Amino acid sequence: MLEDMRIFATVVEHTSLNKAAERLNLSQPALSRRISRLEAELGVELFRRIGKRLELTAAGQLTYEFALELRRFHGSYLQKLNAFKSNEAVAVTIGASLTTLQTTLPWLITAMTAKHPELEIKAITGKSHEIASLVKERKIDFGLVGSTVEDDPSITSVPLFADHLMLVLPRAHYILERTHWEMADLNELPMILFTPGTWYRTLTDDLFRRNGVKPDIRMEIDSFEAIVRLLAASRAGTLLPKSYIRPQLLEDNDLYVVNVRGLERTKRTISLIHGDLAWFAPSVRYLIEETTAMFTRVSREPKTPS
Incomplete structure (x- = not known):
């Protein structure tokens, strides 16, 4: 279909089979057969033949507009593709x-x-x-x-x-059997939090304020990696975005995640x-x-x- 539309558009733009055939490097009979086959496939007449001149029918005009859009889309696709074939770095x-x-x-x-x-x-x-x-x-x-x-x-x-906050604690300093916490349980909990000024810290502060929670904030650090590494030594917990928490990270730092009712609302x-x-x-x-x-x-x- 793509090739047929390309040929059809060329015929329209040259207004004659002779000129289009020369441009396409096809014989005129072969080009006529291609156009007839396209008309049969679409079930409409695309041209009215007036002497040696071709005139588009209404269906032909609609098809030509589609052929132009198809040509534009195909050209855009090839341009994008070539950007990744080039030896020049993107x-x-x-x-x-x-x-x-x-x-x-x-x-x-x-x-x-x-x-x-x-x-x-x-x-x-x-x-x-x-x-x-x-x-x-x-x-x-x-x-x-x-x-x-x-x-x-x-x-x-x-x-x-969508992301939300999760409570992370060091295994060595908290009872593992207690896997479900309420927001009130965060009161006076030693915590390391992210530096103020980010959406993450704003979300954390809003959460504490809405629930009347006042944790014992031991440190404020602008690196999740540093926070994670300091939790066990500081015997503190933290709130981390779910997107940052990976099983290997928890295992390497001897940490675990507990469910806190209400944290899912920090989405x-x-x-x-x-x-x-x-x-x-x-x-x-x-x-x-x-x-x-x-x-x-x-x-x-x-x-x-x-």
């Missing part, structure tokens, strides 16, 4: 909020570079509103943030997956944000589309990206 700059930098970005970069070894990735970090500003200023190609941007028409937010949507896709090279537009599709596939599985 570069993309990603912005990540402080939390997604540690929870989501490593997984994404691993997946993208595994599929596209030639890809050059640059990452910029900041608070969610700073990442949104970088998107608007076209200083980054797209951003990963722990929220959506709904009040700015120049930014498109694509939800990727937060992790989003990809970008500006007008017309700004970008085809290869970058393709990466944005591919990234969205990648998270869509993973979100259908039991575990979120980690």
Whole structure:
């Protein structure tokens, strides 16, 4: 069908079978047979023959418009594909909020570079509103943030997956048999929390305030890895996003997760944000589309990206 539409569009644009046949390097009888076969397949007449001149029927005009759209779509596809066949490296700059930098970005970069070894990735970090500003200023190609941007028409937010907080404790200092906690049990619990100013810490503080909880905050650190490594030594617990918690991380640091009634209500949507896709090279537009599709596939599985 694609080849037939290409031939049909060429005939329309040359207004005669002779000129089109010459352009297509076909004999006129062979070209006539191709057009007749297409008309038979579609069940309509595409041309009225007026002497040596061809005139489109209404059905022919509709088919020509479709052929042009098909040509445009096919050209766009080949352009995107060629971006990954080229010997030149494809570069993309990603912005990540402080939390997604540690929870989501490593997984994404691993997946993208595994599929596209030639890809050059640059990452910029900041608070969610700073990442949104970088998107608007076209200083980054797209951003990963722990929220959506709904009040700015120049930014498109694509939800990727839902995340929520979970209580993590060191095995050596807490009774393992007690697997279900209430929010009130966090009162005066020694805790290490993330540095204030991020969506994650704001969510944590709002949670404590709503439930009247006052934990014993021992440290405030801007690294999940450092928090995890300090829990056992400090005999403290922490609240971590589900997307960061992996079985190997718990095993390596002798930690475990307990269910706390109410934490499931801390759900937060992790989003990809970008500006007008017309700004970008085809290869970058393709990466944005591919990234969205990648998270869509993973979100259908039991575990979120980690």
